[in-house]
Amino acid sequence: QVQLAESGGGGVQAGGSLRLSCAASRRIASNNVMGWYRQASGKQRELVAIITSDGRTNYADSVKGRFTISRDNAKNTVYLQMNSLKPEDTAVYYCQLRSLVYSEYNYWGQGTQVTVSS
Secondary structure (H helix, E strand, O other), X not given: OOOEEEEOOEEEEOOOOEEEEEEXXXXXXXXXXXXEEEEXXXXXXXXXXXXXXXXXXXXXXXXXXXXXXXXXXXXXXXXXXXXXXXXXXXXXXXXXXXXXXXOOOEEEOOOEEEEEEO
């Protein structure tokens, strides 16, 4: 089992920045994807950004140019730098770790609240 612990959420005014972190409790398997998803109140969970173990990234159109995902494999940690935040970015942000090989290797964090005020 792998536990994922998110941190860095909070409240910020529109235009501000936050940096989220997600640390895995143990060394994670190779050939994996770590990512951030978010769920706003009353809406479905949606992809924000993902990064593979070899550094390839993908972003939702709504955050391109504002958010940057990165990872430190030595620390088993993924980050999400969020700049130019908008009220519509308000949501609970979840970290995910999954294997590209084994479907059962799929873990989620508990989530961290991000609130952007106008």
